[in-house]
Every structure is written in C-alpha cells, then in structure tokens.
Amino acid sequence: MSHIKPSQSSSLDDWLCYLEQLHPANIEMGLERVAQVANSIHLLTTxxxxxxxxxxNGKGTTARCMEAILLAQGHTVGTYASPHLIRYNERVRINGQALPDQDHVDAFFELEQGRGETQLTYFEFGTLGALALFKRYAVDYVLLEVGLGGRFDATNIVTPYASVITTIDLDHKEYLGDTRELVGYDKAGIFRTDTPAIVGDLNIPHTVTDYGQEINAELILSKRDFHFTPLEDGLRWQYQEYDLRFSKPAIPAQNVATALTALARLDLLPEEVQLRTTLDNLQVEGRFQQLSDAPLVYTDVAHNPESARYLRTKLLDLKNQGFKINVLVAMLADKDKTSVINELDDVVNSWACASLSGPRAETAERMLAALPPETQASTRTFDSVSSALDVLLPEQSGDTALIVFGSFFTVAEAIQYWKK
Incomplete structure (x- = not known):
C-alpha cells in the first residue's frame, strides 16, 4: 500500500489519516520498536x-486530580491521556491546556524523520509524539496514562519517578487474559525497583504484590498503607501522618485517594486549604457529566462492569431524590455488554439502545439482545446517539433523569449534540 507522506506543512488531520494507515495492526505488543525510535531521537533523556x-478504570480521573493539585502549586505539568472525546489534541495537555495542531504536526514530522524503517502503530506514534512535546516544553512533571495493560504498552519505555495502578478489572481479555490475576500481572509491569508503586485497587490480585516484591518496588497499597472512607457528604483519606476529610469530589473517591497518596509519597501535596479548594473545583469531562438541567441529562463513559458499578451509585443517588432513571446505551462490540447491563438493570426504569459507527462499533440490535428478555419488549433502538436524543429528549419530564453512557464515542456524540 502506498502512503503519501505528509510534511511539516500538512494538516494534523492529514497526519492522523497517514498514521491510521501506516501499520496493519491497531495494537502490537512489545517495546523494542518503540524504544528503538525513542532512543534514536533522544526522547528518553529528559x-x-x-x-x-x-x-x-480511573486512569483519566486520577491523572486529572494529580494534574490539578500540581498546577495549583505552580509546577509545570504535561499530561498524556487517551482516547480523546472530540479532538485528537485532547490527548496531550500542557498545564491543563490542549496544544495547537502545529505542535503535534512538528512532533510527528520529527518522529517520521527519525523512525527510519521501524513500523509504529497509531498509539505508539501518539505516545512518542507526546513524549517529544513534553521534552520540548521541559515540564516539571509528566503524567503518562498507560494505554493497554502495562508491561508491553508503549508508555512503559520510560523510567518512572513513581508508578500508579488505579483499579484492576477485566477488559481487553484477548490481550491481557481473562482473570484479574493475569490482568494484574500485566499492569504491574510498570513497576520499577526501589521506586514508589501505588496501588488503589480494593482487592489487589496477589500477582501484583508478588511481582512488586520480586523486583523490590516500593509498594504502597490501599487498605494496607492508605485508607479511604466514602462519607455521606464527602470522603475521609488516611495515609501516614495524613487524616483528612473532604467534601464529596466530582470523581470516584478511590481515584482521589490514590492520587493523594501518590503525591503525598512524593512530597507534592500543598497545604490543606489549597488542597480542599483544588478538589472542590475538580471536573472531568465525560465522567457523570451533566449536559442539561431541564430535562436532566448526564453522560458517562462507563463501559465495563467496574465503571458500571460506580455509575450505579450515581443513579441510586438520583433515584433517592425521586427521579425515574431513563437510559440510552451505546457500546463497542468487544465490551462485556451483559455484565454492564446486569450492574444497572434493577435501578433503570426504561432503556433505549443506539448504534455507534466505526470499526469496533456495536449495533443497537445486538445491544438490545444483551438486555434481559423481559426488558427487551419495551426497549427502542436507534441508529445513532443523536437520532435517539432527537426522539427521547422531548419525552423527558421534570421527574426523569436521562443517562447517556457506554463508551468514549457515546459521550463524544452526546457532547457534540449539545454543541450543535
């Protein structure tokens, strides 16, 4: 297949199209190729x-929490996250802000010149591009979100100052295995000897601690070294000399506690007043994000059983306030739809299913088939999130809450709908 190489004056869209066609696989495990390119253009000396x-789950919210706390103290911070909701530029933030297209184009051009014959996937190209931008801006701290697993993910070529694992659940089974022990072992691959390794999961698989001990990482574990307790109106967090209470954060308490513990271990927490203010102002797009007040509409990226359990707590809050819960769900084909639905079905009053578009998209009809048989008869299907919203929004009343969830693509469509 011939590809016309973009240049430094090409658009970011041209570059992204080129990167999508460049490598036959979306995902290719192994670090040799990525490390080779990174070393050839000196990306790892930083x-x-x-x-x-x-x-x-929880990588994006944990990173956002750490980013906000570091920025509040005047540090410069680069954050790499994926996937993006609306624009590619969201994947790389410098001091909380997306960068102009040309910065990404310059980084991709440098990589294209430096990679020689080495093949890179879209994600690997993006990861190296982010590292090039962070080096160029010479930020104090980089928060690097791991893409898939850990051990063989492109991000794992770096030498971390600390490593964090938020939660461990079954996702991407075809790459990571179908038990939490296998998934945990893969994720623990981001640990390093004599380096802080903070684990926020509430039921840590033994493979994580076994590997951490084997390589002599400095393990800091939830329920052993740090604790958090969700309170009626907030959160209590305890670690070493810290024992603090906060008002209810906008993101899961577990991720706040993990972020706080990591920064506390690195001696990077501000004084208490500043910390409280920062957490009170924290918001993360696509995480139980309110899109509309009347009718009441929320959107959420939940797409696996664990994130669905967290979404369930939010729906119960609404139910306790007297709202009926209407749900519009659209997911990707490779997700465990049945388990996600089972976590939520008993708190939902009515379901609707929509199709997504794209190579991994699930159809509304197959989504419908994952619902319990007694629910299917009253469930409508739509060919897109926006066509579903056209029909569903006028039907909502003052005592209903509509939740649009199921993937980053679903949330992106919902947010775009409101931006029209």
Whole structure:
C-alpha cells in the first residue's frame, strides 16, 4: 500500500489519516520498536519527572486530580491521556491546556524523520509524539496514562519517578487474559525497583504484590498503607501522618485517594486549604457529566462492569431524590455488554439502545439482545446517539433523569449534540 507522506506543512488531520494507515495492526505488543525510535531521537533523556498511571478504570480521573493539585502549586505539568472525546489534541495537555495542531504536526514530522524503517502503530506514534512535546516544553512533571495493560504498552519505555495502578478489572481479555490475576500481572509491569508503586485497587490480585516484591518496588497499597472512607457528604483519606476529610469530589473517591497518596509519597501535596479548594473545583469531562438541567441529562463513559458499578451509585443517588432513571446505551462490540447491563438493570426504569459507527462499533440490535428478555419488549433502538436524543429528549419530564453512557464515542456524540 502506498502512503503519501505528509510534511511539516500538512494538516494534523492529514497526519492522523497517514498514521491510521501506516501499520496493519491497531495494537502490537512489545517495546523494542518503540524504544528503538525513542532512543534514536533522544526522547528518553529528559529533565521531567514521569509518573506512569495504569489501571482498568480511573486512569483519566486520577491523572486529572494529580494534574490539578500540581498546577495549583505552580509546577509545570504535561499530561498524556487517551482516547480523546472530540479532538485528537485532547490527548496531550500542557498545564491543563490542549496544544495547537502545529505542535503535534512538528512532533510527528520529527518522529517520521527519525523512525527510519521501524513500523509504529497509531498509539505508539501518539505516545512518542507526546513524549517529544513534553521534552520540548521541559515540564516539571509528566503524567503518562498507560494505554493497554502495562508491561508491553508503549508508555512503559520510560523510567518512572513513581508508578500508579488505579483499579484492576477485566477488559481487553484477548490481550491481557481473562482473570484479574493475569490482568494484574500485566499492569504491574510498570513497576520499577526501589521506586514508589501505588496501588488503589480494593482487592489487589496477589500477582501484583508478588511481582512488586520480586523486583523490590516500593509498594504502597490501599487498605494496607492508605485508607479511604466514602462519607455521606464527602470522603475521609488516611495515609501516614495524613487524616483528612473532604467534601464529596466530582470523581470516584478511590481515584482521589490514590492520587493523594501518590503525591503525598512524593512530597507534592500543598497545604490543606489549597488542597480542599483544588478538589472542590475538580471536573472531568465525560465522567457523570451533566449536559442539561431541564430535562436532566448526564453522560458517562462507563463501559465495563467496574465503571458500571460506580455509575450505579450515581443513579441510586438520583433515584433517592425521586427521579425515574431513563437510559440510552451505546457500546463497542468487544465490551462485556451483559455484565454492564446486569450492574444497572434493577435501578433503570426504561432503556433505549443506539448504534455507534466505526470499526469496533456495536449495533443497537445486538445491544438490545444483551438486555434481559423481559426488558427487551419495551426497549427502542436507534441508529445513532443523536437520532435517539432527537426522539427521547422531548419525552423527558421534570421527574426523569436521562443517562447517556457506554463508551468514549457515546459521550463524544452526546457532547457534540449539545454543541450543535
């Protein structure tokens, strides 16, 4: 297949199209190729302190929490996250802000010149591009979100200042295995000898601690070294000399506690008043994000059983306030739809299913088939999130809450709908 190489004056869209066609596989495990390219253009010699953040759920919110706390103290911070909701530029933030297209184009051009004959996937190209931008901006700290697993993910070529695992659940079974022990072992691959390794999962598989001990990482474990207790109106967090209470954060308490513990271990927490203010102002797009007040509409990226359990707590809050819960769900074909639905079905009053578009998209009809048989008869299907919203929104009343969830693509469509 011939590809016309973009240049430094090409658009970011041209570059992204080129990167999508460049490698036959979306995912190729192994670090040799990525490390080779990174070393050839000296990406790994950097003054920034890099914190690797892995986990099944909660990477983005944990990173956002750490980013906000570091920025509040005047540090410069680069954050790498994926996938993006609306624009590619969301994947790389410098001090909380997306960068102009040309910065990404310059980074991709440098990589294209430096990679020689070495093949890279879209994600690997993006990861190296982010590292090039962080080096160029010489940020104090880099928060690097791991893509898939850990051990063989492109982000794992760096030497971390600390490594964080948020949660461990079953996702991407075809790559990581079908038990939490296998998934945990893969994620623990981001640990390093004599380096802080903070684990927020509430039921840590033994493979994680076994590997951490084997390589002599400095393990800091939830329920052993740090604790958090969700309170009626907030959160209590305890670690070493810290015992603090906060008002209810906008993101899961577990991820706040993990972020706080990592920063506390690195001696990077501000004084208490500033910390409280920062947490009170924290918001993360696509995480139980309110899109509309009347009718009441929320959107959420939940797409596996664990994130569905967290979404369930939010729905119960609404139910306790007297709202009927209407749900519009659209997911990717490779997700465990049945388990996700089972976590939520008993708190939902009515379901609707929509199709997504794209190579991994699930159809509304197959989504419908994952619902319990007694629910299917009253469930409508739509060919897109936006066509579903056209029909569903006028039907909502003052005592209903509509939740649009199921994937990053679903949330992106819902947010775009409101931006029209």
């Amino acid at each position: 003054s920034s302190k890099i914190i690797l953040i892995g986990g099944t």
